[in-house]
Amino acid sequence: MPEGTVENLVKPENKATLADILKYHVTPGNLDVNILTKLKKLGQANNQDLQVEVVDGKPMIGGANIIGSVPAGNGIVHVIDKVLLPPAKE
Amino acid sequence: MKNLHKISFVLVLIAAFLMGCNNSNKSNSGALSGSAAEKVYVKPGDHDDYYAFISGGFSGQLAVYGLPSGRLFKVIPVFSQDAEKAYGYNEETKPMLNTSHGFVPWDDSHHPDISQTEGELDGRYIFINGNNTPRIAKVDLTTFETTEIIEIPNSAGNHSSSFVTENTEYVVAGTRFSVPVPQRDMPIKDYKGNFKGALSFISVDPEDGGMDIKFQLIMPGFNYDLSHPGRGDSHGWFFFSTYNTEEASTLLEVYASQNDKDFIAAVNWKKIEEYVNNGGGKKMPANYAHNVYSEETHMATSTMKKEVLVVDPTEVPGAIYLLPTPKSPHGCDVDPSGEYIVGSGKLSANLTIHSFSKMIKAIEEEQFDGDAYGIPILAFEAVNAGSVEQAGLGPLHTEFDGKGNGYTTFFISSEVVKWKLGTWEVIDRKPTFYSVGHLMIPGGNSRKPFGKYVVAMNKITKDRYIPTGPEVTQSAQLYDISGEKMELLLDFPTIGEPHYAAGCPADLLAENSKKIFKLEENKHPYAVTNEADTKVVREGKEVHVYMTTIRSHFAPDNIEGIQVGDKVYFHITNLEQDYDVPHGVSMIGANTSELLIMPGQTESFLWEPKQVGVWPFYCTDFCSALHQEMQGYVRVSPNGSSVPLKWSMGENIE
Known part of the structure; x- marks a missing residue:
């Protein structure tokens, strides 16, 4: 991310933007890596979609690689290798 | 901030529900004011103010509660055998559970709706749908007994049901699963374009309440999820939410979520009724059971019907339009005035509200955006009245208080959100415990809601009650909605998994309740x-x-x-x-x-x-x-x- 992005996002006036970014990382479902390869896109909690591509048999989520997956009580946490920034809304 | 590149951000895929997404004002029961107890306390010997008829879900039955006490008074057996009352066991009621598949002793009961006259609850009957082996049942509200069940042919997953029109002219049943019509042996992969979705209009005799399928509209092979009648100016129309307009037949979790927008189908049933009354439609062979219980003989009879009238939507121009609605809408709820149709895209954070008057204007001006199998699609902007933005996550279902407000459940963010019709601003939100499905305001699906309480019916109970092993009963929650802000009053357990419910003032039924059979x-x-x-x-x-x-x-x-x-x-x-x-x-x-x-x-x-x-x-x-x-x-x-x-x-x- 560009220099200063994080400092900027944690400012009180940018709380909504930060929430939007965080929600862009959340989708309903308990989707493992295998099923992610069958998806074309994911509907995220901020009301925008993330595109899913399959490269070398592995799913790339919004251009990010999954570098680890942790099963959790009510879902699964996929660790990815970059921050996903929501595209500007219409 | 180059080191940020080394920080791994996480993509969280949450199963089933996401608690506390909007929990800034989340209170727990300890924070309830003492007055909540007084508001739900019904003194021994006193009566509740309202009846609540809460679907028994996978129990197949219909449960009767009092509000505000949350006391369970009766479980009316509808689609499942009930040994306590001998329903489906004794010789008299066995025929009630007869179907074209033989005796089916169970079903999945979903959406009760009380009969109406001029758009207001009249308390004669309550209808409820069986989702699995498609059936509509009628319960007589003088005896609180199931007196009629009609099977729905050409259907499967009878979910978009059993809602009544303003004068109970019809009770409506829409198929959730599209199927080959007529049923035949064919490859599943050929679903698209070949499977059909039947929307059935079952007439209700104004004198004796007898049900008969007047016609079935054979629609494209979408999934028809919920429906509600027009009222006031929109009386004569019926609105059905759809999903899977992609017409996928496998892994719908993924493949039915590809289109940005699905549809709410607006059906001018009066126009189709006229077409049918003038000899329109086609009689097709069918096989479905019609079971009627007689209070005089105390016996049920089952008749197999062999024919049903089907209508091809393209043959009744001007009767059916599709309203684009984002993200696989579930709820399709019409406000008391009949002007607004609220679509709840269940993967959305927003509510989409369509305007009936804009819809009529758009039809007149032919503001179309293509068609689906010959059915005109209206331009989204031409019908859209507005949206409640970022109201929560995973909206499902809306009811109205008759004072200009809507109340919507949000499954994923586990809350009830109150918002204002016309300005679309959020007024209040209260958490539910947990993962709420439907909600019910007595009369909330009519011209005249009784906006004192809302009952939220939750899908997941977890820690709300003392544990009873892995299975804990579903929980309902009662909120006082008489003020600007909602107030959580009570948790009470429910049977099965309640879907929708219907409620009415106790006075409407109490005086007609039968005491004995002569x-x-x-x-x-x-x-x-x-x-x-x-x-x-x-x-x-x-x-x-x-x-x-x-x-x-x-x-x-x-x-x-x-x-x-x-x-x-x-x-x-x-x-x-x-x-x-x-x-x-x-x-x-x-x-x-x-x-x-x-x-x-x-x-x-x-x-x-x-x-x-x-x-x-x-x-x-x-x-x-x-x-x-x-x-x-x-x-x-x-x-x-x-x-x-x-x-x-x-x-x-x-």
Whole structure:
């Protein structure tokens, strides 16, 4: 991310933007890596979609690689290798 | 901030629900004000203000509660056998569960709706749909008994049901699963373009309430999820939400979520009714059960119907339009004025509200955005009235308070959100515990809601009650909505998994509630209305026992001359004519349930004795101080025995 992005996002006036970014990382479902390869896109909690591509048999989520997956009580946490920034809304 | 590149951000895929997404104002029960207890307290002997009819979900039944107490008063058996009340076990009600697939002793009950006159609740009947083997049931609200069930052909997953039009002209049933119409052996992969979705309009006779499928609209093979009637200016229209407009037949979790928008189908049923009345539509062969219970004979009959009238939507131009609605809409709710149609895209954070008047204008101006299988799609902007932005996550269903507000459940963010019609601003939000499905305001689906309470029906209970093993019952929550802000008053347990509910003021039903069945009106073929007429009749291997009950004996109570291998039918008439004095009966070894016979009613069960001996029967419902004395014996002799058929009461059989 560009220099200063994080400092900027944690400012009180940018709380909504930060929430939007965080929600862009959340989708309903308990989707493992295998099923992610069958998806074309994911509907995220901020009301925008993330595109899913399959490269070398592995799913790339919004251009990010999954570098680890942790099963959790009510879902699964996929660790990815970059921050996903929501595209500007219409 | 280059080091940020090294920080791994996480993509969280949350299963089933996401609690506390909007939990900044989340309170727990400890924070409830003391007045909440007073608001739900109904003094011993006092009555509740409202009835709540809450679907029993996968129990197949319909549960009756009082509000605000949350007390359970009755479970009305509808689609499932109920041993307690002998429903589906006794000879009289077995035909109620007959279908084209034979006797089906269970279903998944979903969306009760009370009959209406001029858009207001009239309290005559409540309808409810069976989702699995598609059926619509009618419950008579004078007896609180299921009196009619009609199977829906050409359908599967009867989910978009059973909502009534403004004068109960029709109760509507839409298919969730599209299927080949007519059913045939074909590859599943050929779904697209070949499967069809039937929307059935079942007429309700204004005099006796009799149901009959007037017509089925054979729509494209989408999934039809929920529906609601127009009212006021939009009376004559019906609105159906759809998903899977992609027409996927596998992994719908993924493949039915590809289109940004699905549709709400607006159906001008008056126009189609006119078309049909003028000879339109086509009769197609079908096979579906129509089961009717008669209060006079206390018996149900099942008739197989062999034909249904189907209508091709493209042959009635101007009757059906599609309103683009984002993200697989579930709820499709019409406000009390009939102007607004609220779509709840269940993968969305927003609510989409369509305007009926804009829709009419868009139709006149032909503001179309293509078509689907010849059905015009209206331009989104031309019909859209607005949206409630970022109101929560995963909206499902909306009801109205009649004071200009909508209340919407959000499954994923577990909350009820109150918002204002017209300005679309969020006014209040309260958490639910947890993962709420539908909600209900008494009269909330009518022109005249009673906006005092809302009941939220939650899908997941977790820690709300003392634990009962892995399965914990579904929980409902009652909120006071009389003020600007909602107030959580009460948790109460529900049966099965409630989907929708319907409620009404207690006064609407209480005074019409039947107390007894009059003996002199009993037309059951095996009824006897006095002890002198009781008898036992052998017809070959069949034996019919004409028996009566009155506090505290059976007549007859001694029977001899029964043989192993006989089919013994006990037909028992309860001679009592006093409110709340049923008698029960059960026979040792009978392969069925007890009977529970209301005053003035006749019920029958079959007993097939397999063992020689003297076998007792007794009253199962504590009826009097001498209930324990209410018993009898049947002597069973070997097959071919010469012991004569005799019966008695009060003296020995010699």
